[in-house]
Amino acid sequence: MIAIxxxxxxxxTAARHLAFAGHLACVFDKGRGPGGRLATRRGGDVMFDHGAARLTAKRPAFAAALKLAVGAGTAARWPVQSDSFVGVPEMKAPFVDLPPVVRLHQSVRIMSVTEDGGWHLTDEGGARHGPFRAVICTVPPAQAADLVPAQAARLHAVRMAPQWAAMLAWDGGAPVQGDLLHPGGVIETVQVMASKPGRPAAPCAVVLHATPDWTCAHLDLTRPEAAQRLLAEAQGALGLDLPPPDSAHGHRWLYARCEVPLGAPFLAVAPTFLLGGDWALGRDAEHAYESGLAMANAVIEALPEPAPLG
Ligand SMILES: Cc1cc2nc3c(=O)[nH]c(=O)nc-3n(C[C@H](O)[C@H](O)[C@H](O)COP(=O)(O)OP(=O)(O)OC[C@H]3O[C@@H](n4cnc5c(N)ncnc54)[C@H](O)[C@@H]3O)c2cc1C
Incomplete structure (x- = not known):
């Protein structure tokens, strides 16, 4: 059994690849559902992709994964953004359908990893999980440094930038049209959800992402304040005079995009204890995919004999 x-x-990605190589994988996450930063928030009829806006593939491995997902109906091209894909009906959709040998444990925060006749994980409630033959850890670098203090210097050299997101909805009409806009100023992107395949046309839902610089300077805003400030900034940048939205929510991503990556697909604490994620290679979903794949391959190489099933 491999812990992720x-x-x-x-x-x-690591879990799926290990499963196809015959390994059992047990995935632990502190969040309520899988997907991490491939995040979509739903409320009634409205949906917001407040994490990653789009998926792009510059290299063959991720391109093949997206092509398969398009064939399966879990991803589609984003019209107009011809190089971009989106998950359907939500961003994580192409990646969450896992083989049955993968066990998902959500709402479990891992606090420590120890080696004692195999790898063991201890969660926030003090429960001990294991033994595992290998551990693949994909948490952001600052949190990985808490789990592996011996690697703190290398992990703290990796830089992640924060990003505020505003989620705005208008019940009637469509005050904002377009696809993915880059208005400039402190607004990095304006995403009109109805332009994405599989999203409802109404109500009109819009996601604004602030630039990392603005976010750093406004980290302490409350969520409603951030949403209102970003709306005002977006109106100014786009030259719009919008009616007040019917709902406005903010979400602060403390570790949104990597600015200075590790520069390798993963960091090996031991041959069977690997740290990785997008931050190992870069700032995009494709980097997370490639790091996950590389870690799975390294574990498959280190443990050529999968544990017998059952
Ligand atoms: C606002 C925003 C916009 C973005 N836009 C784009 C874009 O347009 N295009 C693009 O390609 N990429 C974009 N990205 C980046 C993309 O989302 C990421 O590169 C990718 O999703 C990272 O995947 P990951 O598995 O490496 O990390 P994550 O998705 O962060 O997964 C790490 C997981 O670890 C869990 N975790 C953390 N600590 C613990 C713990 N102690 N115990 C258990 N679980 C833990 C977290 O809950 C999380 O689910 C964007 C990201 C953000 C936030």
């Missing part, structure tokens, strides 16, 4: 910490794209 984190059910974001890197962890899900």
């Amino acid at each position: 910490i984190g059910s974001g794209l890197a962890g899900l």
